[in-house]
Amino acid sequence: MASLRDIKQRISNVSSTEQIVKAMNMIASTKLHKARAQLEGVRPIYHHLSLLVDELGSYSRARSHVFFKEREVRNSLYIILTSDRGFSGGYNANIMAKALEHMNQGKNEKILVVGSKGSEFFKKREKNIIRTITDVADAQVYHGSESIARWVVELYLSGEADEVFVVYTQFESLLNYVPKVDQLLPAAASTEELNDDDRKFEPDILTYIDHVIPFYLHMSLFRAFSESHTSEQAARMINMDAARKNAEEMIEELIRFYNRKRQAAITQELSEIVGSADVLNTFE
């Protein structure tokens, strides 16, 4: 049975945890605010570009371009976006489960993993990690995704990767984030057929594709990072909020328990005094 002092100790432990959790909640909500602004900025351009690339795929001249042409798949590159820090509930577990599920389709995978959580996870499972990026500062994300886009294009053109997927967490709302796998390359050729003469390209369609695809990759990656980052902060905020509530409840319960025990001790002492007084009285 816990003594009064033990209970008191526990109450102070739990309340210092509560302080930490509160601070983390506040940090996450500030970061979430920033991340959302960034995400809302990049979504329109990504959306338009992906429509544009889709449409591009329906011109027969575009299909001969290396970025659109389907080829025999020997190596698949996965870009998996996880977080560096924990305390975000199921956020990392969900994204890694999604990635594993997709890889189990018998692909010979190469992995670029972002975030130390994912790096540990895939190392343990002895997956073929070819590049790891951790400790990404928020301000570097934009230029970082540009250099990754260039790296991806290089791998794709040199034949070291025949298809490229990005695995990220899409931010739907504060309470809802969906792990997703998008195919970046080869850009999907749409089923629609468009006449090559409907639209002109300056200087010509192949040069146009040469420029559009790296730009599209850059924006896709930047958007995927933003989606993941926003989801991570939202998940952390929600989880820390829940933790704070739990801590509060626990403290309340402990205080009640403490009071009851103290009362019990007082009652016991009193009854002992009264009892012994009675005994003394009977002897007088």
Next chain:
Amino acid sequence: MNNKIELKITTPRGLKFEEEADMVIMRCIDGDLGVLPGHEPISAVLGDGILRIYNNDYVKKLAVFGGIADIDQKSIKIFTTIAQRPDEIDVERAESDLREAEATMIEELEENQVRRLQVLMRRALVRIEVSSHPEETIHYDNQDS
């Protein structure tokens, strides 16, 4: 009066600029492209340059670096990583960048020139050394014949 063309510039920070214009001139990778309302549908790759927006004899200029333009009869959609209005440009920084680049270029030019001169000097020295003993030329003449 609907003889205007709608211009929309989207950057990674969202819709940056929106305006109806009489004419827009943009810099593509192989030269300028002017667009009037009713232009044929065309997609173009943009280079680094000035985007000019003409409206009632008034010209607005934006700095646009790369990206693509999607043009049809009524609208121009530009997607680019950087589009800056004059008031957003840090002139001091641009000027110091320019100075730095020029200085580095001159430095490198000088280095190249020094290297070229060194080669020239070495060759000249070798030539002088070889030809500095005219009495030996007799031996060569023998071989010629």
